[in-house]
Amino acid sequence: MIVSSIHKLKGLWLTVKAGLWFVPTVMVTTSIILAITFIEIDSWASDDFLEQFPRLFGAGSDGSRGMLTAIATSMITVAGLTFSLTITALAQASSQYTSRILRNFMTNRTNQLVLGFFVGLFSYCLVVLRTIRGGDEDKFIPSLSVLFGLVLAIVGIAVLIYFIHHIAVSIQASHIVSLAAEETIQAVHRLFPQDVGKEAPEAENQDVLKKLENEPQRLIPASASGYLQSIDEDTLFNFAKANDVVVQMEKAIGEFVVQDTLLVTIIGNLQVEDADIETLNEAFTISRYRTIHQDAAFGIRQLVDIALKALSPGVNDTTTAILSIDYLSAILAQLAQRRIEKPFRTDESGNRKVRLIAKSLTFDSFVAEAFDQIRDSAAGNTAVFIRLLVAIKTVASQTASAGRLGILLEQAKRVADSANHSVGAVYNRDLIRRQFADTLKQLSAEEHISILPAAPMERKNANQA
Template sequence: MSLRTYRQPRPLSPLREHLRDTFWFSPTVALVLVFVLWVSADALDAALLQALQESGDHDAVRTLISWAEDAKIIVTTIAAAMMTFIGVVFSISLVAVQMAAGNFSPRIVRIFTRSRTSKATFSVFLATFLLALLVLTSYDSEQDPEKVASVPLLQSALTLLLVGLSLLLFIAYVTQTLQLMKVGPVVERVTKESFRVLERRPAQLSDEAPLPDEVATVPHRGRSGTLRDVHVARLVRAARRRDVVLRLVPRIGDFVVPGTPVIAVHSRRNGGHRDLPAWQVLQSSVSVGVERTFHQDLGFGLRQLADIGLRGLSPAVNDPTTAVQCIDRIVQFLAAVAHRPLGAVHHRDRDGVVRLVQDGPGWADLVDLGFAEIRGNAVRDAQVSRRLMAAFDDLLRLVPSERREPLERHRALLVQAVERGVSEAAERAFALTPDRQGIG
């Protein structure tokens, strides 16, 4: 039976995921929103002052002016202190990112850039600073209640609220940063991202008829880079309009250069090649970047876990316990996909006709990605070899018979490597004893 899956195209474009991978978007939106908030609050302050002046209640106006003057001192202090506060947070971020990249993997840096807490903290800090400056421009030096034109009391109150929110976010930010400097929370975050990708894949298993004849290919015409994702809904619509089937040639995560075929067009009709979707539409549906992302990449999580485990096994770090923690998560992920359909994903239009075929990693690909490199470096660390033996045994008990071969192959290669690399029989027996804690 062919391991092929089906799902409806997502109505949303990958733009949301692309923006999550940036760090400029959230602060920019926050600055725009705080400017709009300031304009609204300034209008409300002016309306309140005008209403009090028209009522002739000069005592209330003087009280309002007194409150605003007291708030001005606080707002001035906030404006002076926020940039220093932002500098402290930025310094903490740089140190945390540098330590994570050095101790775990450079690909872990994306956890910090995608962190909602980090973005919210910077956004609110910058918004507080900008609002404090804008509020200071609203103060009127006139003290006569009959002539004063502006009393930014509401604006000052909003500034104080943002300061309180900044303090709460600072506590959350420091807590998160300290957590992400430890290997346990990092590998857990990577595993959760991997499961989110897995949850977007369908669970049913079905056969699929062979594709019709290939009539054309669309080459990549943009910059060289890694295929991050494709706009599934757009490609399905384009294929439906022309009554063709599109096939994504490279896998998500492959490196493509200009001229590389990225989309193959299949059509049953004679002369179908004369009625193809415009290449601009197809090309704009393919997103290429400088690095892989989680959006549609099922294997990227295993890639990161393997990288962290390899860094722990390197002589410079020599931390086999980190490798064991990564193996734990690799086993968790592989156990979750042990009975799920893998391979090509077939995207259908609203009539149920297959319009886009997207190749994906199979079971053997995921097993190799998770275990091959760590297994090759596990001979000198009995803790890691013992954990691997337990991992293979556990997965062999879970997977169906047709998926046992990759696991049995890696288990046999590990046994051979230990027998060649460890001279003492007792040490070999110890290194090949399954243990879920490594040495527990």
């Protein structure tokens, strides 16, 4: 229960930290504390010391009040401009690329820090402004606080210039694609391998399934609907070990879960209580949207969506599609080098009994997610077909696994077959044929290159000649 609570808190912290409001709120709070601190310092400062530097601290009550008022007014105006620029960038990126990348803009630290800076400076000026008194008896001018506000306002000019530059860069296709790819590669590094118990040998898998077929089963429904953001496999594993049963996951990260449908199957003799159902459901974080934190396939999905949008007739941007394919190859190259856990997890005791049957994506599913839809949407596009074959060759160079090379070989053959049905020009078909042959060499495959035969019209012209 403690482990599950920690898992929930981590998920909540990731959601809060990724929100557009969190960093600005922290900065506003910090600015208020800073203003109070400077005011206290001003109350202790000697008037004689301040009078020695009249050009710095001699603004007077009216001058200080006017200065802070001007700074506060301009900063809230600039904050509104910053927010408007961010929303405009979001709208443009959503329409031109895909709505899946909106979350990347919202979680961008630069956007959050800039918005927080201007709103925080506005709050600072308000707090200091209310302490200025111009009477003869209770006169109080927080000169240090006013000077520091002026310094922050000057810094704000540089921040605004940088933010305009940042927005101009952030809506470029290369920046959007590379940012999504970097986040996905970080997720790959974090997620693979995941050690939960010890991986069962492959030869034992089928025997385990046969043995479990006749065991009693208890079906555990989901308590909510949404996308599966993360799974606390430690909780599931410990639950199975404590109750001497096998827990079989029925949903993988990124899949959509419907309330009251099957989420987990308990295999073994166990009288399931409501508390057990609650414990098992708490191991799954279900939300309205997917995130990359434990879902590397979602990062691949973002790049695929950008490529599909670029290949659509209304956009027809082959360069962006090729850019997406290049970064997809970088992600798959990382996956090709890593161990992806098999579904069966055993405990570390001498009997090595299976405790957890996980459901997760395989290397085959990652490759299919990356290439299938792009290949289907690239009909007649020679440049995209060639770049897909180059990407497959690149990924193949990063693995010596016969199984994974076989998966990549099948993808290369599908690309060649799609090109065979959609590319008619002799020159273009020859380019694809040569790249296919080069890819086969990397895959160490002895496939016949005639998978790209001449088109019917080409054969007719050859016969006539």
